[in-house]
Amino acid sequence: MVDLDFATSEFEQRTERAQTLMSEQSLDALLFMTEPEVRYFTGFRTLFWQSPARPWFVIVPKTGKPIAVIPQIGTHLMASTWIDDIRTFAAPHPDDEGITALANALTGSEKIGLPMGRESVLRMPLKDFRLLTSKLRHATFVDASPLIHALRQIKSEAEIAILKTICAIGSKSFGNAGSLFHEGQTLKEAFRAFKIDLIKNGADDVPYLVGGAGQGGYGDVISPPSEQRLQSGDVLMLDTGATLKGYFCDFDRNYAITHASETVQSAHRTLVQAAHAAASIARPGKTCADLFKAMIEVIGQSDSDVGRMGHGLGSQLTETPSLTHFDNTELGERMVLTLEPSLSLGGGKMMVHEENIVIRDGEPEFLSTPAEPDIPVIG
Amino acid sequence: MVDLDFATSEFEQRTERAQTLMSEQSLDALLFMTEPEVRYFTGFRTLFWQSPARPWFVIVPKTGKPIAVIPQIGTHLMASTWIDDIRTFAAPHPDDEGITALANALTGSEKIGLPMGRESVLRMPLKDFRLLTSKLRHATFVDASPLIHALRQIKSEAEIAILKTICAIGSKSFGNAGSLFHEGQTLKEAFRAFKIDLIKNGADDVPYLVGGAGQGGYGDVISPPSEQRLQSGDVLMLDTGATLKGYFCDFDRNYAITHASETVQSAHRTLVQAAHAAASIARPGKTCADLFKAMIEVIGQSDSDVGRMGHGLGSQLTETPSLTHFDNTELGERMVLTLEPSLSLGGGKMMVHEENIVIRDGEPEFLSTPAEPDIPVIG
Numbered sequence: 005m006v007d008l009d010f011a012t013s014e015f016e017q018r019t020e021r022a023q024t025l026m027s028e029q030s031l032d033a034l035l036f037m038t039e040p041e042v043r044y045f046t047g048f049r050t051l052f053w054q055s056p057a058r059p060w061f062v063i064v065p066k067t068g069k070p071i072a073v074i075p076q077i078g079t080h081l082m083a084s085t086w087i088d089d090i091r092t093f094a095a096p097h098p099d100d101e102g103i104t105a106l107a108n109a110l111t112g113s114e115k116i117g118l119p120m121g122r123e124s125v126l127r128m129p130l131k132d133f134r135l136l137t138s139k140l141r142h143a144t145f146v147d148a149s150p151l152i153h154a155l156r157q158i159k160s161e162a163e164i165a166i167l168k169t170i171c172a173i174g175s176k177s178f179g180n181a182g183s184l185f186h187e188g189q190t191l192k193e194a195f196r197a198f199k200i201d202l203i204k205n206g207a208d209d210v211p212y213l214v215g216g217a218g219q220g221g222y223g224d225v226i227s228p229p230s231e232q233r234l235q236s237g238d239v240l241m242l243d244t245g246a247t248l249k250g251y252f253c254d255f256d257r258n259y260a261i262t263h264a265s266e267t268v269q270s271a272h273r274t275l276v277q278a279a280h281a282a283a284s285i286a287r288p289g290k291t292c293a294d295l296f297k298a299m300i301e302v303i304g305q306s307d308s309d310v311g312r313m314g315h316g317l318g319s320q321l322t323e324t325p326s327l328t329h330f331d332n333t334e335l336g337e338r339m340v341l342t343l344e345p346s347l348s349l350g351g352g353k354m355m356v357h358e359e360n361i362v363i364r365d366g367e368p369e370f371l372s373t374p375a376e377p378d379i380p381v382i383g
Numbered sequence: 384m385v386d387l388d389f390a391t392s393e394f395e396q397r398t399e400r401a402q403t404l405m406s407e408q409s410l411d412a413l414l415f416m417t418e419p420e421v422r423y424f425t426g427f428r429t430l431f432w433q434s435p436a437r438p439w440f441v442i443v444p445k446t447g448k449p450i451a452v453i454p455q456i457g458t459h460l461m462a463s464t465w466i467d468d469i470r471t472f473a474a475p476h477p478d479d480e481g482i483t484a485l486a487n488a489l490t491g492s493e494k495i496g497l498p499m500g501r502e503s504v505l506r507m508p509l510k511d512f513r514l515l516t517s518k519l520r521h522a523t524f525v526d527a528s529p530l531i532h533a534l535r536q537i538k539s540e541a542e543i544a545i546l547k548t549i550c551a552i553g554s555k556s557f558g559n560a561g562s563l564f565h566e567g568q569t570l571k572e573a574f575r576a577f578k579i580d581l582i583k584n585g586a587d588d589v590p591y592l593v594g595g596a597g598q599g600g601y602g603d604v605i606s607p608p609s610e611q612r613l614q615s616g617d618v619l620m621l622d623t624g625a626t627l628k629g630y631f632c633d634f635d636r637n638y639a640i641t642h643a644s645e646t647v648q649s650a651h652r653t654l655v656q657a658a659h660a661a662a663s664i665a666r667p668g669k670t671c672a673d674l675f676k677a678m679i680e681v682i683g684q685s686d687s688d689v690g691r692m693g694h695g696l697g698s699q700l701t702e703t704p705s706l707t708h709f710d711n712t713e714l715g716e717r718m719v720l721t722l723e724p725s726l727s728l729g730g731g732k733m734m735v736h737e738e739n740i741v742i743r744d745g746e747p748e749f750l751s752t753p754a755e756p757d758i759p760v761i762g
Contacts, residue, residue: 051624054624056504056699101501120509122475126509128504130503211433225456228385311454321434
């Protein structure tokens with residue numbers, strides 16, 4: 005028995021939207037092999053992607069439902085989705101890991117799109133991809149990255165409902181900071197307590213939890229927790245990507261341990277103000293670069309080690325578009341974004357702040373409970 | 384402050400072993416871009432790989448330390464490792480996501496190995512890879528999959544110590560099954576309780592937890608938990624890949640809820656016996672196919688939907704080699720393997736059992752506390 009995350013109509017709509025774009029670009033088929041895309045078109049959700057042993061393929065044809073070309077081990081779970089045409093292959097296999105089955109399924113398609121651009125990966129051996137293209141030598145493979153980005157950037161209300169729930173779970177756990185974190189605790193203990201609290205509050209998983217702590221700021225935003233003990237005057241930051249039904253929240257919160265210096269208080273106010281400056285102009289028709297500039301203006305820095313100040317959010321921790329000075333993607337209704345201004349404080353120290361919003365026809369909707377300007381003092 | 388997982392000597396030995404194999408194959412450089420390999424040569428461990436936005440590269444030259452070619456956001460954390468030569472690039476970037484920096488670092492290398500074979504992925508956009516090869520048109524790119532498999536398959540005692548600890552954490556949590564799982568509980572609740580117990584017992588994370596439950600067996604081994612309630616007579620199976628310092632345990636346990644049918648009892652005994660049959664012959668010089676055959680003989684089935692009955696284990700949930708009839712990889716001392724016999728019970732039902740072992744000079748060492756032949760009755 006498998007619980008499905010969405011009604012069949014959700015997948016019908018996704019497929020229709022894809023096929024409309026395919027028709028505009030005269031594409032005969034789309035080929036996907038990565039977890040978010042396979043799940044997007046089929047509803048196939050499993051942690052089995054942790055295993056690199058087997059490739060998984062989904063083809064979106066010009067008309068009709070997607071076709072799954074997958075290892076036998078996935079048959080039972082794929083059969084529980086809305087997909088009817090499930091072609092399986094034995095894997096691991098001594099010399100044919102689905103390539104014959106995939107080539108057969110694509111035979112007759114002349115123009116095949118697959119993601120080859122920004123943020124894409126080829127989740128199959130390069131040797132096998134070369135074998136596939138040699139088997140399909142009458143076909144042309146073109147980049148479908150812009151197509152899949154355009155599709156996935158605009159969420160359905162059903163997707164937003166899940167994102168709202170996981171963000172609420174994140175906000176609830178951050179709200180428990182006063183009882184979870186304290187002076188003298190190691191960062192490892194603090195992270196462990198927070199992760200357990202997220203799961204208790206209903207998160208399926210916490211694939212991403214990073215952060216740091218230090219006097220007057222921290223060194224980076226991607227380190228795992230150390231045995232370092234929280235001290236009075238530290239700024240503690242936790243940034244979490246917890247999941248529900250395969251959808252991520254992605255925001256952080258800063259805490260001052262027992263007291264905050266004026267510099268830290270001021271930096272926190274600036275960061276919160278920067279996020280609100282971006283939110284206040286976030287409307288359909290504005291661009292990612294507009295939001296980036298709104299934050300940079302408040303922060304008063306022209307550059308940052310982080311290089312961007314937010315990104316798309318959904319079934320991946322980070323998705324396109326990026327809030328950078330050069331990303332001119334127009335915002336659209338139901339786009340879900342993180343606003344993530346950061347501030348360099350000198351001496352290798354920094355602070356970062358992050359909120360999650362949905363673009364609406366009018367003011368954006370906050371998914372994370374927005375942080376107050378004053379940094380919370382705990383501990 | 385970052386805690387390092389290994390002493391510098393560990394990375395020196397890994398690099399030396401790689402360079403010995405490179406010399407045999409006249410390779411000028413190895414190029415890696417995937418998390419396990421970047422971590423293997425540098426010690427760079429972060430959950431930031433959850434974000435697909437940026438590529439990360441490590442080059443192993445013929446002599447000397449590896450070179451990191453990474454986005455600026457990783458500078459602080461990479462500088463805490465043993466790596467000295469860290470070349471950074473701005474990312475996201477409008478049109479050059481590290482390709483110029485990477486091409487510069489590889490200039491002069493004529494024969495470059497990168498993984499292109501079994502279980503490999505190209506973790507960079509295909510367009511960028513094509514750009515890289517066109518910039519390095521005097522270089523030949525060859526498949527380094529066999530080389531990196533050979534290296535990573537044989538663990539160091541330092542790696543085994545971590546694997547032993549995470550397997551012990553898994554065994555401890557499975558030992559708590561009687562208090563964690565009970566009749567009437569939903570599978571979701573059972574999985575949640577188990578995950579929290581693993582984290583409380585010291586696991587850093589639980590990236591993999593799948594399983595199922597049903598009368599007389601379950602349908603597959605890759606489904607996420609549902610709202611289905613545990614009933615008397617169910618067989619409940621949980622299969623966990625919990626991590627410590629980036630290393631996985633990967634084993635499962637079966638439980639009978641309040642009572643077990645004779646068929647289930649017998650199947651469980653057969654599975655445990657099959658795992659021990661493989662363990663009893665697992666010695667350096669034997670092959671993966673030998674272990675597979677030893678299990679198949681006990682089980683008395685010639686085929687299975689799962690297609691393999693175990694695999695390598697380490698910094699990934701599943702690694703090479705595979706325990707299949709066609710994998711003739713010779714076992715070597717300090718290889719860490721899972722033994723994973725499965726049994727089809729008819730009517731779409733199956734049972735699976737898994738243990739983790741280290742190949743030693745003599746009897747293998749069990750990392751998981753071996754299951755008893757009798758299925759535990761709980762609930």
